[in-house]
Amino acid sequence: MRRLAAALAGLLVVGGVAVALSLEPARADSHDLEPGSIERGARLYQAGCATCHGDSGEGVDGWPPIVNAGEASADFQLRTGRMPYAQERGQQAQRKPPAYGEQEIRDLVAFVASLGDGPAIPEVTLDPALLSPGQRLFASNCAPCHGASGNGGALGGGAIAWPLTDAPPLIVAEAMITGPGQMPIFDWPQEDLNATVTYVEYLRSAPSPGGFSIGGIGPVPEGLVAWFVGMAALAAVVYLVGREWDRTGDGG
Amino acid sequence: MTAERLIAASLVVSALASLALVVVFFVGGHPQIEGILLALALGGLGAGIVIWSIRLLNAPIQVEERHPLASPEQTRNDAASTVDMRSITRRTLLVRLLLGAVGALAAALAIPALALGPGPGRELFQTPWRAGSRIVGDDGLPIRPDDLAIGSVRTVFPEDAIGSPEAVTLLIKVRPSELRLDAQRMSWAPEGCVGYSKICTHAGCPVGLYRAEEHALLCPCHQSTFDVLRGAVPTFGPAARPLPQLPIDVDADGFLVARGDFPEPVGPSFWNLTHTETDG
Amino acid sequence: MFRWLDERLGLAGWARTGLRKVFPDHWSFLFGEVTLFCLVVLVLTGVFLTLFYVPDSTPVVYDGVYLPLHGQTVSAAYASTLDISFEVRAGLVMRQVHHWAALVFVAAIVVHQLRVFFTGAYRRPREINWLVGIGLLVFALAMGITGYSLPDDLLSGTGLRIIHSVIISIPFLGPWIGSLLFGGEFPGHAIISRLFVFHIMLLPALLIGLVGVHLAILWRQKHTQWRGARETESNVVGKAFWPTQVFKSTGLMMLTAAVLALMGGLIQINPVWIYGPFDPTRVSAPAQPDWYVGWLDGALRLFPPIEFTLFGITIPSPFIPGVLLPGLAFGIMTLWPFIESRVTGDNREHHLLDRPRDAPLRTAIGVAALSVFVILTLSAGNDVAAVILNVPLEATTNLLRLAVLVVPIAVGVLTYRVCVELTRREAAAPGGTRPVAVRLRRTADGGFEEVD
Numbered sequence: 001m002r003r004l005a006a007a008l009a010g011l012l013v014v015g016g017v018a019v020a021l022s023l024e025p026a027r028a029d030s031h032d033l034e035p036g037s038i039e040r041g042a043r044l045y046q047a048g049c050a051t052c053h054g055d056s057g058e059g060v061d062g063w064p065p066i067v068n069a070g071e072a073s074a075d076f077q078l079r080t081g082r083m084p085y086a087q088e089r090g091q092q093a094q095r096k097p098p099a100y101g102e103q104e105i106r107d108l109v110a111f112v113a114s115l116g117d118g119p120a121i122p123e124v125t126l127d128p129a130l131l132s133p134g135q136r137l138f139a140s141n142c143a144p145c146h147g148a149s150g151n152g153g154a155l156g157g158g159a160i161a162w163p164l165t166d167a168p169p170l171i172v173a174e175a176m177i178t179g180p181g182q183m184p185i186f187d188w189p190q191e192d193l194n195a196t197v198t199y200v201e202y203l204r205s206a207p208s209p210g211g212f213s214i215g216g217i218g219p220v221p222e223g224l225v226a227w228f229v230g231m232a233a234l235a236a237v238v239y240l241v242g243r244e245w246d247r248t249g250d251g252g
Numbered sequence: 253m254t255a256e257r258l259i260a261a262s263l264v265v266s267a268l269a270s271l272a273l274v275v276v277f278f279v280g281g282h283p284q285i286e287g288i289l290l291a292l293a294l295g296g297l298g299a300g301i302v303i304w305s306i307r308l309l310n311a312p313i314q315v316e317e318r319h320p321l322a323s324p325e326q327t328r329n330d331a332a333s334t335v336d337m338r339s340i341t342r343r344t345l346l347v348r349l350l351l352g353a354v355g356a357l358a359a360a361l362a363i364p365a366l367a368l369g370p371g372p373g374r375e376l377f378q379t380p381w382r383a384g385s386r387i388v389g390d391d392g393l394p395i396r397p398d399d400l401a402i403g404s405v406r407t408v409f410p411e412d413a414i415g416s417p418e419a420v421t422l423l424i425k426v427r428p429s430e431l432r433l434d435a436q437r438m439s440w441a442p443e444g445c446v447g448y449s450k451i452c453t454h455a456g457c458p459v460g461l462y463r464a465e466e467h468a469l470l471c472p473c474h475q476s477t478f479d480v481l482r483g484a485v486p487t488f489g490p491a492a493r494p495l496p497q498l499p500i501d502v503d504a505d506g507f508l509v510a511r512g513d514f515p516e517p518v519g520p521s522f523w524n525l526t527h528t529e530t531d532g
Numbered sequence: 533m534f535r536w537l538d539e540r541l542g543l544a545g546w547a548r549t550g551l552r553k554v555f556p557d558h559w560s561f562l563f564g565e566v567t568l569f570c571l572v573v574l575v576l577t578g579v580f581l582t583l584f585y586v587p588d589s590t591p592v593v594y595d596g597v598y599l600p601l602h603g604q605t606v607s608a609a610y611a612s613t614l615d616i617s618f619e620v621r622a623g624l625v626m627r628q629v630h631h632w633a634a635l636v637f638v639a640a641i642v643v644h645q646l647r648v649f650f651t652g653a654y655r656r657p658r659e660i661n662w663l664v665g666i667g668l669l670v671f672a673l674a675m676g677i678t679g680y681s682l683p684d685d686l687l688s689g690t691g692l693r694i695i696h697s698v699i700i701s702i703p704f705l706g707p708w709i710g711s712l713l714f715g716g717e718f719p720g721h722a723i724i725s726r727l728f729v730f731h732i733m734l735l736p737a738l739l740i741g742l743v744g745v746h747l748a749i750l751w752r753q754k755h756t757q758w759r760g761a762r763e764t765e766s767n768v769v770g771k772a773f774w775p776t777q778v779f780k781s782t783g784l785m786m787l788t789a790a791v792l793a794l795m796g797g798l799i800q801i802n803p804v805w806i807y808g809p810f811d812p813t814r815v816s817a818p819a820q821p822d823w824y825v826g827w828l829d830g831a832l833r834l835f836p837p838i839e840f841t842l843f844g845i846t847i848p849s850p851f852i853p854g855v856l857l858p859g860l861a862f863g864i865m866t867l868w869p870f871i872e873s874r875v876t877g878d879n880r881e882h883h884l885l886d887r888p889r890d891a892p893l894r895t896a897i898g899v900a901a902l903s904v905f906v907i908l909t910l911s912a913g914n915d916v917a918a919v920i921l922n923v924p925l926e927a928t929t930n931l932l933r934l935a936v937l938v939v940p941i942a943v944g945v946l947t948y949r950v951c952v953e954l955t956r957r958e959a960a961a962p963g964g965t966r967p968v969a970v971r972l973r974r975t976a977d978g979g980f981e982e983v984d
Contacts, residue, residue, distance in 0.1 A: 144460030210800030223823025226635035242559025287797005298786025305779030372707030417812035472817035492839035521848030
């Protein structure tokens, strides 16, 4: 059932810093289709989506077909505000506040799922025991684009990999199995999905035991800080120590 | 006296911070508190000393003559005549022998540097991929074409060299109809499973970023971009060579295998890259 | 005590001269001292780290307190870096102070070198100390690069991979050097322990030895000074070594260390636990070196995809930006004092400093070269800039490719014009000729006489 089960009651002790993996409130279970949901979704679809995706999801005028997009993709696209698309054509869909309310999203998702055969909304479980396997999977597969800290990065071609800092576990899992936009598909076994979302969830609230994390993206901010904080402070010190405080003493 | 109070206050702050530092250490340590206390301990001391020098020392400004750096002519001549090289260099044979012996010794002493490692071997030209090597993920499990969704990408190895930095390959599944390869290379990509060396041909970083919509691989180090559909030819950035394509086949059990090694050397270029086996 | 020493070593005469030695007093002369004090901090924190760091790439199973890596196979070097960060008391603050001090150390060298360059302080008789300074810069960079690689994390390993690729791009010798240095093919098992030997023994010995030479020559030649009412080419105007300079320098050392301690405690640097252990088949983005290598990384990024084969010898794409460019840059820097005296025909001794405007051509060339350095350094962060500015990555590269060709010429010409204009206005101002002409020499009876 679609539910973020398992709470992490335990605290992870990381370098003497206690961290709790905070949990998203579980969403209502949509597999129990509410009566009339598909019909309501169809009306919303006709009004808001059919212009591009076509009356039955076949895609119009080169816009992407979504017949086999499935629940997971529709849920991801609508909840992260990527759909409805609001950019110039050819640009990457932007993350924004969702355009539809909770009930409307569920209805739309139900309708899109009824069009064809696509992946259902996955179930994921956060499990602290999977933190280390999750780190491995993340480092191999996610960090190249999203960065080791999950802060996102440039992909070239005008695209970016989004920061994962705002992505709750279910959204991460939906993205992995559907491969939205430029993202490849990672349709992995359940345990690998769980491990990965657990580590992403850890990263979102990971402590920075060394102090201010300054972006967590390595040498660029570090170099800027070295010059504009460190060297600047030392230049100020040098000036204060070395300036002429008096020209009175004159022993000639 | 304000100056004296200021200095005294600085020194007291410094001493207190030092004491606190000791306490923090024994209590358990905390990087931020340690950093602040250390800065106070050092900074208090430094400020005290600097204020002392500015406000209390009141040393006069002095003028000192510069003495000429060059020695008097006589001294220089004396030194030069002391080192009278002619009496030495006129024994030409001995001088040459001396230089020769020193040179030979230097060479003999430098030679052990070769013990640091083997000479460059075949590994610049070859990888562990062999005809029939099963293609496996880092979990060691073999892969069927159907295991991959279209639009997915996996890092794979030969089954007997998991983790190999030369053999590491990106296995990408695309729609076969989208591939723009010549006939031979087309046959290297069964069911759209195309494999390219993951090691950038520019500076050797793993080409880890994939723009699935455009089928573009991007190297994060220097942004060389490669077109997966057209044999991984470089389309942007400093890389000049395509990523070598792994010839792939499906074996009798339905698993992906290599037909052989990469057709060209993987990774960054080197001077004799184009040389054949015999003169390499 | 002093008598005891003097009776055995005969120090009093030397001490009398030394303690009374006059040092010109200007704040811009203190950047060299800041550099030295960063080095002191680096040595002290470095010794601490050496006591815990394990220079060994043997795989071990990590079983420390950092749970996200628990149970993973990592190198002993990486595991010991995690232990220093999480388990050694005061270890993280020491590691961070060391790394910040390294970044600031090189920055201070650059500021000091710019001060020396733009004031012409390297002119005769100080050419030797300029050469020593270049040597110090090279060793400092080598210290930085070797130290950056020691934690054996994913980011530093990626950097090592690029260094290896640049090395093997050298025609004929490259594959040999690469293979000998790494003890075989990349990454091998030898490089971490070898870099450690370089980082904690060979390079520090060379660096500290050269610092001694640098200071000894400074002491012997006496410091340069700005023109002023009393300052001439043949005297030194300032305050005595004792007590003023000793107090100020000691205070400055403490304050430098305080700034670095504060940074090390409050600002996280190089969180290797986030990057994960090095694995040559993995990478994370963004991938950058520390700032002082950024110009070379930037040059690698901007260089066009040119790779050609001449007489069967392939010149790899990284060779020109990765080997020739730094060779050329350091070659010109090294020879600069000699180039300048050849071009200007000025081979006199100079103890009075130029203001930047006094030598417009030198200043213009320096600013142009600096702009190349800055643009190349920025280029190493173009992927980060592309995200922040929300422009395509390729646009940043193309813009920077253009900028590195155009901007140096533009700022060079502009700088030249500004210098000339400043000088002109100064001369035109009422009573505005600067106090250059009067040169006084102190005579034996304590008076002054005008010379020249």
